[in-house]
Amino acid sequence: MNGVRLDSRDRARLHGEEGEGTQLAMSILARMAEVVGARELLDITAAHIDSSLYQGPATLEFAERLAEGGARVQVPTTLNVSGVDEHGWRDWDVPETWAGPARRQMVAYETMGCEPTWTCAPYQTQPRPGVGEQVAWGESSAIVFANSVLGARTERYPDLLDICCAITGRAPAAGLHLAENRAGEVLVDLSGVPRRLAEESALYPVLGHWIGLRAAGRVPVLDGLRGQPEEDDLKALGAAMASSGAVGLFHWVGRTPEASDRATAFQGREPMSRLRPGAAQLRAARDELGSGLADADGLDLVVLGSPHFSLSEFEALAGLVEGRRRHPGVRLLVTTGRAVRTLAAKAGYLDAVAAFGGELTVDTCILTTPMLPGRIRRLMTNSAKYAWYTPGLLDRAVAFGSLADCVESAVAGRVVRNDSAWAAEP
Incomplete structure (x- = not known):
């Protein structure tokens, strides 16, 4: 490729010596390296894949083409949220026409050797990359966490390119991979x-x-x-x-x-x-983190877990809901990964959430799965990410508050917020 130095194994993959799936991945990676101005590729030690999220026929076709072409990941590779909670989707309004293809896409990524973590926060239960370690992570919140909190190095990998890096074990030497850009x-x-x-x-x-x-x-x-x-x-x-x-x-x-x-x-x-x-x-x-939903307005759903709820967040929630019960007109939903769900269940936190009337969805995200009944129009969350995206992606009104505010609102059946800290003087 013009302007990008490829080693002998890169060239072998580009020429199809490791199969059609790997050839496709290598051709995309080499071309994208040119686009971002990289002079060479670098080795990565791990990857986190956002492409696993079903977004329609094109993403399914791409995944199955790679898998059927024999592509397999070369480094430990975790998976971001899927397009469906494969065991709990019938509890919500997920169409079968969505759930079936989304499940096929999950199978394709597992076939390629990816770990079925199905979470936007793999660092909560999986081995973490260390300071200076070169990785290829997708999903915006995971990327910024890896770079900032862990000190690993990854660019902002978009869907489809992330899996190409995992299959080849390589990434463009550009952007936040390089010390001078950090x-x-x-x-x-x-x-x-x-x-x-x-x-x-x-x-x-x-x-x-x-x-x-x-x-x-x-x-x-x-x-x-x-x-x-x-x-x-x-x-x-x-x-x-x-x-x-x-x-x-x-x-x-x-x-x-x-x-x-x-x-x-x-x-x-x-x-x-x-x-x-x-x-x-x-x-x-x-x-600003709200749209058409003010204090004292009615409420249909409280949503927690964007990024996915951690074990310590479950502990905090359990303490807030202990001995209480949600308003009959308000549902409370927590989204998390399957591994954290297991840990929270063992710790007893899920018992308190269930007694409160809370519900759990794993492996997916309410922002990306068509799961909400039409009657649910007014949401509240403690996540700025949820609040930012909800009006555009879900066409719902949303209010933002602390975790404690969200619990109080779920009990009251309307938006309740404690403003004392926000009005404080220096």
Whole structure:
């Protein structure tokens, strides 16, 4: 290929010596390497595949063509959400015409040797790539988590290209794979965030949403908050940044692997720009995460788990719902991966959720599976990602609140939010 150096095995694959499926994957990878300006390919140690999500006949045909052509992954490869909860889809309004092809696509990826994790958060139960490890991950929230929290290196791999990297064990040497492209660009000074708000877990998705809209794909460096985020906080922060601003990497000074101090995060350079959010800006950002659904409005469904709910989130939810019962007019749905569901069941957390009247969907995502009955029109979530995408993808009204707000709203049958932290002064 013009401009891209291929080694002998790359060329052998391109010439079909490892079968038609691998040849197709290699031809796509080599062409895309040209498009992104890579001069060579690099070896990867793992992959996470977003292409596993059924989106129609084209994605199914592509997966089955690879599998039937003998393509097999060369590195440990996890799978993002599928297009269907293969065991629980009949509990919702998923058409059989969708469930059947979605299941066929799941089989195709498993045939290629992918691990049937079916989650957008594989790092919750699977071995994690280490600092500096080159991987090829798809799915926006997983990408930003791998780059930022784990310190691994992946570009923002789109559907179809991610599986090509897994089949060849190679990726274009470009973008966030390269150290020089991982330097911070935007300083986010958090010293103006009130102490009370800094202690709220709901701050992080809102902050991520606010930063994403302003970072515009650049690398933010966060510093100065009076408090340290937990892993689930960083998960929510990154997912929101990726949704509203296509951010693939952020640094948190003193918290993430490539940001032991501010100078290290910026690789000795000066910030291109600076941001300093305060209580008023963050309150406004929180209120933006909604569409036509205000406090005290009626409610049909509370949705949790975008990215997929973790074991620690199940623990928190179990504590909030213990001894309580949801309003009969409001359903509560948690989405998670099958491995976390097993762990949560063993810990007893699912018993409390079930007693509350909550429901569970695994292996898929409400944003990407046609599962909602038409009568469900008003949603509430603690996920900025859900709130950002729901109006466009689901054509529903949505309200954003903390996990505690979501539980209180499910009990009350209407949107209830505690605004005390958002009104706090520095």
